[in-house]
Amino acid sequence: MAHTLTRIALHCVFGTKERRPVLADEVSDKLNTYLAGIARNHDMHLLRAGGTADHRHLLVQFRPAISTAEGMRILKAYSSRWLRETFSGMHSFAWQTGYAAFAVSRSAERRVERYIDEQVEHHRKMSFEEELLALLQRHGVDYDPRFVLG
Numbered sequence: 001m002a003h004t005l006t007r008i009a010l011h012c013v014f015g016t017k018e019r020r021p022v023l024a025d026e027v028s029d030k031l032n033t034y035l036a037g038i039a040r041n042h043d044m045h046l047l048r049a050g051g052t053a054d055h056r057h058l059l060v061q062f063r064p065a066i067s068t069a070e071g072m073r074i075l076k077a078y079s080s081r082w083l084r085e086t087f088s089g090m091h092s093f094a095w096q097t098g099y100a101a102f103a104v105s106r107s108a109e110r111r112v113e114r115y116i117d118e119q120v121e122h123h124r125k126m127s128f129e130e131e132l133l134a135l136l137q138r139h140g141v142d143y144d145p146r147f148v149l150g
Contacts (some may be wrong), residue, residue, distance in 0.1 A: 004064040009047060011112050012058040012072060013135065014099035015128060021053035027087055028053070031079060038078045044071055047109065050116040055128050057116045059104065072099050098147075100132060102139045 016022055023031060032049035039046035039060060047059040062071040076095045083093045104112050115122070122131070136143050 006064050007061065007106065009059055009061050009104040009106070009109055009112075010068060011102045011104050011116075012060060012068075012099055013055065013101075013132060014072070014076065015055040015096045015132075016053075017094040017096055019054045019096075019128060022090065022093065023051070023053045023056075027083070027090075030086075031056070031083065034082055035075060035079055038075055042066070042071070042074050044075075048113045048116045050119050052119050052123050052128070057119060059109065059112050059116060068101050072101070100135060100141070102135065102141075 028051065035049045035056075035058065036046045038044075043063040044066070045061040047061065049056060049058050051057050058075070060071065060075075062068060066074075076099075080093055080095050083090050087093075126134075132148060133145075136148070
């Protein structure tokens with residue numbers, strides 16, 4: 001086959017540095033739109049973005065030539081710079097160093113999109129840390145709590 005053809009969707013989760021709740025509602029909506037633009041400009045497809053004041057969830061497709069690590073580096077680097085340059089009081093904004101990423105089957109994409117859309121309601125019952133640990137456990141990811149929650 002002469003061409004590489006894929007359709008791989010990932011549910012990516014990452015937090016603000018030190019889990020600071022700095023992404024106010026008016027920033028959050030603009031950030032989601034900006035993340036979609038970054039993805040488009042780098043041959044990625046952002047299916048959904050959402051989150052709360054201290055973290056983001058993305059449902060994203062990376063093109064075959066780009067690794068998950070490179071795609072996440074691009075999304076986080078460009079968005080953090082944009083946040084620092086665009087919003088007063090965010091001159092020192094940064095994302096946490098790492099991220100979590102989980103494969104999503106085509107049949108589960110709508111469920112993940114709803115999950116992302118319902119983040120505000122979801123976090124009335126569960127903290128970001130509790131959510132992240134639950135996602136890691138659900139997907140069978142081995143982790144050291146010192147580095148996930150530290």
